[in-house]
Amino acid sequence: MIRELLKGLSGNASNRQSEIDAQVDNGLAAAVLLIEVMLADGHADDSEQEQLHKAVMTVAKTDSAKANLLIEEAKVLQKEATDFFRYTNSLHQSLTPQAKIDLLVQLWTLAFANDEIDRYEEHVIRRIADLLYVPHNDFIRSKIIARDGHV
Numbered sequence: 001m002i003r004e005l006l007k008g009l010s011g012n013a014s015n016r017q018s019e020i021d022a023q024v025d026n027g028l029a030a031a032v033l034l035i036e037v038m039l040a041d042g043h044a045d046d047s048e049q050e051q052l053h054k055a056v057m058t059v060a061k062t063d064s065a066k067a068n069l070l071i072e073e074a075k076v077l078q079k080e081a082t083d084f085f086r087y088t089n090s091l092h093q094s095l096t097p098q099a100k101i102d103l104l105v106q107l108w109t110l111a112f113a114n115d116e117i118d119r120y121e122e123h124v125i126r127r128i129a130d131l132l133y134v135p136h137n138d139f140i141r142s143k144i145i146a147r148d149g150h151v
Helices: 002-039 046-060 064-080 085-094 097-112 119-131 136-150
Strands: none
Touching: 002 046, 002 064, 002 085, 002 097, 002 119, 046 064, 046 097, 085 097, 085 119, 097 119, 097 136, 119 136
């Protein structure tokens, strides 16, 4: 209750800062998940690194320099992570259903970057989709969208 009162008193500047913080947090959370997919098969080639950068720019709605910073920070968090829940829960709470599908498309596009989907990459994406509460038909649709965009 006190937090709500303080939020109301702080005005629009605070609300705008909260929106910016949420965007950065979501971008960072998405970057961690993207890195998980990229590393799921045990290696990351140049095409995957390039696609990771593009995906982070897209999901975080940011420029190249900020995407690089997010990726560096996300790599540290990914190494320390013991599960996906911290990141998927944050995204689940704040993303629209369509934004979740868009994120899955980026995950699949990253997995397709080296022209083959490894079973571990697919498994990680499936786990992420489940934790985001994305229906199976949207999971499959996002894979098809990424595949068709990659071809």
